Amino acid sequence: xxxxxxxNTVAGNMVIAQSGGPTVVINQSLVGAVLEARKHPQIRKxxxxxxxxxGLLEENLCDLRKETPAxxxxxxxxxxxxxxxxxxxxxPEDCAKVFAVLQKYDIRYFFYIGGNxxxxxxxxVNEEAKKGGxxxxxxHICKTIDNDLRENDHTxxxxxxxxxxxxxxxxxxxxxxxxxxVKINVIMGRHAGFLTAASALARQxxxxxxxxxxxxxxxxxxxxxxxxxxxxxxxxxxxxxxVSEGIQDENRExxxxxxxxxxxxxxxxxxxxxxxLGDLLAKEIKEKAQISRVRADTFGYxxxxxxxxxxxxxxxxxxxxxxxxxxxxxxxxxESGSTAIKRKPGKVYKTWIERTxxxxxxxxxxxxxxxxxxxxxxxVTKAFLDYVRPLVGDLPATGRLKAxxxxxxx
Amino acid sequence: xxxxxxxNTVAGNMVIAQSGGPTVVINQSLVGAVLEARKHPQIRKxxxxxxxxxGLLEENLCDLRKETPAxxxxxxxxxxxxxxxxxxxxxPEDCAKVFAVLQKYDIRYFFYIGGNxxxxxxxxVNEEAKKGGxxxxxxHICKTIDNDLRENDHTxxxxxxxxxxxxxxxxxxxxxxxxxxVKINVIMGRHAGFLTAASALARQxxxxxxxxxxxxxxxxxxxxxxxxxxxxxxxxxxxxxxVSEGIQDENRExxxxxxxxxxxxxxxxxxxxxxxLGDLLAKEIKEKAQISRVRADTFGYxxxxxxxxxxxxxxxxxxxxxxxxxxxxxxxxxESGSTAIKRKPGKVYKTWIERTxxxxxxxxxxxxxxxxxxxxxxxVTKAFLDYVRPLVGDLPATGRLKAxxxxxxx
Numbered sequence: 073x074x075x076x077x078x079x080n081t082v083a084g085n086m087v088i089a090q091s092g093g094p095t096v097v098i099n100q101s102l103v104g105a106v107l108e109a110r111k112h113p114q115i116r117k118x119x120x121x122x123x124x125x126x127g128l129l130e131e132n133l134c135d136l137r138k139e140t141p142a143x144x145x146x147x148x149x150x151x152x153x154x155x156x157x158x159x160x161x162x163x164p165e166d167c168a169k170v171f172a173v174l175q176k177y178d179i180r181y182f183f184y185i186g187g188n189x190x191x192x193x194x195x196x197v198n199e200e201a202k203k204g205g206x207x208x209x210x211x212h213i214c215k216t217i218d219n220d221l222r223e224n225d226h227t228x229x230x231x232x233x234x235x236x237x238x239x240x241x242x243x244x245x246x247x248x249x250x251x252x253x254v255k256i257n258v259i260m261g262r263h264a265g266f267l268t269a270a271s272a273l274a275r276q277x278x279x280x281x282x283x284x285x286x287x288x289x290x291x292x293x294x295x296x297x298x299x300x301x302x303x304x305x306x307x308x309x310x311x312x313x314x315v316s317e318g319i320q321d322e323n324r325e326x327x328x329x330x331x332x333x334x335x336x337x338x339x340x341x342x343x344x345x346x347x348x349l350g351d352l353l354a355k356e357i358k359e360k361a362q363i364s365r366v367r368a369d370t371f372g373y374x375x376x377x378x379x380x381x382x383x384x385x386x387x388x389x390x391x392x393x394x395x396x397x398x399x400x401x402x403x404x405x406x407e408s409g410s411t412a413i414k415r416k417p418g419k420v421y422k423t424w425i426e427r428t429x430x431x432x433x434x435x436x437x438x439x440x441x442x443x444x445x446x447x448x449x450x451x452v453t454k455a456f457l458d459y460v461r462p463l464v465g466d467l468p469a470t471g472r473l474k475a476x477x478x479x480x481x482x
Numbered sequence: 483x484x485x486x487x488x489x490n491t492v493a494g495n496m497v498i499a500q501s502g503g504p505t506v507v508i509n510q511s512l513v514g515a516v517l518e519a520r521k522h523p524q525i526r527k528x529x530x531x532x533x534x535x536x537g538l539l540e541e542n543l544c545d546l547r548k549e550t551p552a553x554x555x556x557x558x559x560x561x562x563x564x565x566x567x568x569x570x571x572x573x574p575e576d577c578a579k580v581f582a583v584l585q586k587y588d589i590r591y592f593f594y595i596g597g598n599x600x601x602x603x604x605x606x607v608n609e610e611a612k613k614g615g616x617x618x619x620x621x622h623i624c625k626t627i628d629n630d631l632r633e634n635d636h637t638x639x640x641x642x643x644x645x646x647x648x649x650x651x652x653x654x655x656x657x658x659x660x661x662x663x664v665k666i667n668v669i670m671g672r673h674a675g676f677l678t679a680a681s682a683l684a685r686q687x688x689x690x691x692x693x694x695x696x697x698x699x700x701x702x703x704x705x706x707x708x709x710x711x712x713x714x715x716x717x718x719x720x721x722x723x724x725v726s727e728g729i730q731d732e733n734r735e736x737x738x739x740x741x742x743x744x745x746x747x748x749x750x751x752x753x754x755x756x757x758x759l760g761d762l763l764a765k766e767i768k769e770k771a772q773i774s775r776v777r778a779d780t781f782g783y784x785x786x787x788x789x790x791x792x793x794x795x796x797x798x799x800x801x802x803x804x805x806x807x808x809x810x811x812x813x814x815x816x817e818s819g820s821t822a823i824k825r826k827p828g829k830v831y832k833t834w835i836e837r838t839x840x841x842x843x844x845x846x847x848x849x850x851x852x853x854x855x856x857x858x859x860x861x862v863t864k865a866f867l868d869y870v871r872p873l874v875g876d877l878p879a880t881g882r883l884k885a886x887x888x889x890x891x892x
Contacts, residue, residue, distance in 0.1 A: 094660050096653070119888065123660075134885040146881030152656035154883045159661070176891050243506070243787035246562035250504050250533075251569070255783070346764070347757010347780050354756070370757050372779030373665070377653035380791065380878040468790040471556035473564045475544040478529065481586050 080404030084180030085117035090153035091124035091186035095229025096382050097390035101185050101213050103148035104394025106136050112402045124158035128170050151377045167200035181401050182208050187216035188437050195430040198408045211397045212410035217376045220264035220437035223428045225415035231386030231463035233375050234270035241274030245281040245312050252310035253365025254357050258350040260375050261316040263437045265289050269452045271314035281312025288318035289440045290449035298360045383465045396425040421462040490814030493524040494590030499531035500563035501596035505639025506792050507800035511595050511623050513558035514804025516546050522812045534568035538580050561787045577610035591811050592618050597626035598847050605840040608818045621807040622820035627786045630674035630847035633838045635825035641796030641873035643785050644680035651684030655691040655722050662720035663775025664767050668760045670785050671726040673847045675699050679862045681724035691722025698728035699850045700859035708770045793875045806835040831872040
C-alpha cells in the first residue's frame, strides 16, 4: 500500500488540520493520516492545528503522538472535525505568518483535509511557499458531502450524507403516504445536486417519493415547479419533493440568496441554517396550487453530522484518503498534491486513490453530469442510481401491506 | 401473557386503524394486534381501515388475514402508518355512519392506534355506541412521539423519536464545536417537552450541548432566552439550544402560533413543517446578542419517521401494546379501554401493559413533571435522564482527541 520510497527524503515535523463543513467520516481521514505518519521515521512530531489554518496562525497546536490508538479509533468513528474547523481563505500576509510558524516548529509536511475551498487554501499556501522558497510539502485530503470536487469520482463524506438523505426520504415518503399532501425537503448542495439527487435511493415502489427532484444544475422556475407539483398531486394525491438549497433561476442567481445575505471569506452565501427557502416554496404551492396540506422541512446540519448513520464504504475510503496523502508526501515524488478517488468503470465497484495537482481540485467545483439528470430537469436517471448506490451501501429494509381491498357492500 | 378468558365471549369481525402522526414503531402495534387476533377463534375477519376513521366512513377496508407473517414482520419494522392515517374528530353523524358500516360488516371489535386525539375519537365512538346500544368493543392502542398520554409512564414511538433527537444533537454538538457559533434546533412537542428534553442524552463531556433546553412547560421569554444564550456563549464561545416547537409565552400562547394560523379538526395549530420559529429565534440572537454565526434547524418530520433509527425497547413495547389491546378485548372483562405502559419504580427497568378507561387518556395530555425540569426552566434534571435513558437504549459511541496542547514557542 505504501508508495515507493525515493531518495527524495525529507525529515521533519508534520501538521494536519481540518477545514470547511464537517462530515461524519472526516475524522477517518485524520486518523488514517496520523496512523500512516507514525509508520514513517522521517516524520517526527505530528502536530494537529486547531480550527484549520487559524490554529497555525495563532499557534494553537496539539500533539497527535500523545493519542492512544484506541482513542484514535473512537475519534475516527465520531462525526465532525475533531481538530475543529474554520472557513478561511489565507491572504499573502497570512501565508507569511504561517511560514514563520512552520519554520519555528520545523514543520516540513502540511496536510489539509477539506473540500474545494480547503484545496484552494492548500494551493495558496503551496504557491506562496514555492515563491518564498519555503520547503514544505503541501497535501490536500479530499472531503465534502457535496461530492463536487473535480478529479474525484466521488468524495469522502458524500456516501454517508447520501445515506442520511436516503433514509430520511424513505421515512418521509411513508409519512406523506399516511397523511397525504405536499412535502418539500430542502437538501444541502450549493452548486452541485448530488446530495439532493441521492434522495432517489429512497424509492422502493413505483409510486414512492421523492416524486420531483430539483438540482442547482438546472434553472429553477417557480411556475414550472408549481405545475410539476400539481401534476403529481393530481395523479397520486400527494407529492414529495427534494430541492437543493442551491437551486438557481435562469440568471444563475440562487433562489435562496434573494432573502439570505450572509457570506463567508470565500464569497459563499450562507444557504443552510434557515428554513426560509422551504417556507417560500411551500407558500407558493399553497397559494398557486390550492393544495391545503403543504409542509417543508430543511434537513440542515443533520445531513453532514448525524451520529450513527455512516456508509461503511465511505468510512473506509475516507481512511484511505488520509493514509495515501501521507504516503505520497513521504515518498517525495511530488512536493504537493491532493488525493482523488478514482473508480473503475463497470458494474463491479472498485476504487483507488490517486495523487493529483492541487490546482486541479482547488476553488472550482464539478457538477452533476448531464446523463445523471432527466430531460425535464426534475428527476435523476438510472445512470445516477447505478453510480450512487455502492457509495451508500445497504439501506433499512421496509415494506408495505398487500392491503387486499374488501369489495364495498351494497 | 393472554388475559383470562371469561364467558363474556363475543364472536364477530374486527377492524383496526391508525390515526394521528405516524411513528417508526406504530406498525409494530398494528402487527402485534393482527398476530394476536389470529390466535383467537372468536375473531373472524380482520379488517384494516385505510386512513383511520375515514376508511370506515368511506368503506375503504382491506383484509389483514391475507397478509403473510413474513410481510407483516417487514411492515412492523417499517416507519409510518402502514394503513394510512387521518386527523379527524368524529361528529355524532359520523358515528351513526360508522355504526351502519360496522353493522354491515359484522364488526364487533374496533381498535384504534394513536395519541390523545385518537383516544378521544375512540372514546366518542364508544360513548355513541353505548348510547345507541350498538355492540362493539372499542379499544385504543397507545402511541405518540410526544410522550404525553396520561396514565402512561411513556408511550410507544417516543423512545425511537428520542433516539433520533439524541443522535442528531450528538452530531450537531460536535458540528458546533468544530465551527463555533449559536445553533438552535426546534424539536416537535406541542404541549409536552419530553422529546425536546431527550436532546440532553447527547451530552458526554461537561461542555457538550445542548447547553440550553426550552420546554412548553415553562413560560418562554425572548429576553431571558437572549440573556441565557449570551451567558453560555461568553463562557464556551458557542451555544447549542434545544427548543420545543410548542414553547409558550406567559399567557400560554404558543410563540409559533403568532405567525402560523393553520389548525386541524381537533383545534391544534400546525406547528411543524415550517422553519419560521427557528428563524425568528435566530434573528433575535443575531440582533440582540451581536453574535454573528447563528443557525437554526427545525428537525420536522424526520423525528417521527426516520428509517433506521429505532429504539429496540420501544419496538418491543409497541408490539406488546397491540397484542394486549386484543387480549383485553377478547377476554371480555371490559367492553372498552386503552393500553397504558406502566413501569416499576427504581433502577431496574421493568414495564408492563395495563388496561385503563378511555376517558383517562382521551383529549387531555400530560406534561413533564416538575422534578424533570431545572429551577431556571432552561434545562432538565438527572431524574429526567434516569427516566429517559432506558427508553432510548444504546447510542453511538463517540470520542474526542485528548488534544495535548503544545506550548507556544517564543
